[in-house]
Amino acid sequence: MNRLPLLIILIFGSASASADYDPSFKIGKEKAKVCMTCHGEDGISTIDPYPNLRGQKVGYLISALKDYQSRQRTSGLAILMQQQADTLSEQDMKDISYYYSVLGTKQEEE
Numbered sequence: 001m002n003r004l005p006l007l008i009i010l011i012f013g014s015a016s017a018s019a020d021y022d023p024s025f026k027i028g029k030e031k032a033k034v035c036m037t038c039h040g041e042d043g044i045s046t047i048d049p050y051p052n053l054r055g056q057k058v059g060y061l062i063s064a065l066k067d068y069q070s071r072q073r074t075s076g077l078a079i080l081m082q083q084q085a086d087t088l089s090e091q092d093m094k095d096i097s098y099y100y101s102v103l104g105t106k107q108e109e110e
């Protein structure tokens with residue numbers, strides 16, 4: 001028996017595990033809608049003092065959000081982010097950070 005069709009199914013099967021079908025990515029994207037006003041639709045901000053989030057490390061994003069929430073980040077425009085972080089649960093922070101960490105990486109395109 002020719003095993004090629006099976007191989008093709010396996011390849012496409014693994015492709016469907018990518019960002020579009022990744023439930024965590026979708027949940028994060030949904031929760032990140034409010035962030036897009038300032039951090040850009042694609043995680044690249046259009047306003048100079050607002051940072052890009054696209055492709056940032058997940059651990060860094062989570063710790064930054066926690067620092068805004070606990071008021072350990074206070075300089076510059078941090079007040080804007082403190083208000084944002086106040087509305088987020090621990091799970092929201094994880095979901096949104098995961099979304100931004102995957103955005104624009106190979107994992108999203110696969």
Ligand code: HEC
Pocket residue numbers: 032034035036037038039049050051053060061064065073075076077078079080081084085088096
């Ligand atoms: C009103 C505009 C605004 C909104 C809405 C907003 N941010 Fe921000 N964000 C900023 C600004 C300005 C900074 C830089 C703050 C500073 O100086 O520390 C920032 C910084 C950050 C940082 C730190 C980035 C770094 O490189 O250190 C993270 C993470 C972040 N925002 C995530 C989010 C998330 C997640 C949301 C949605 C829940 C969000 N932001 C919504 C304006 C905004």
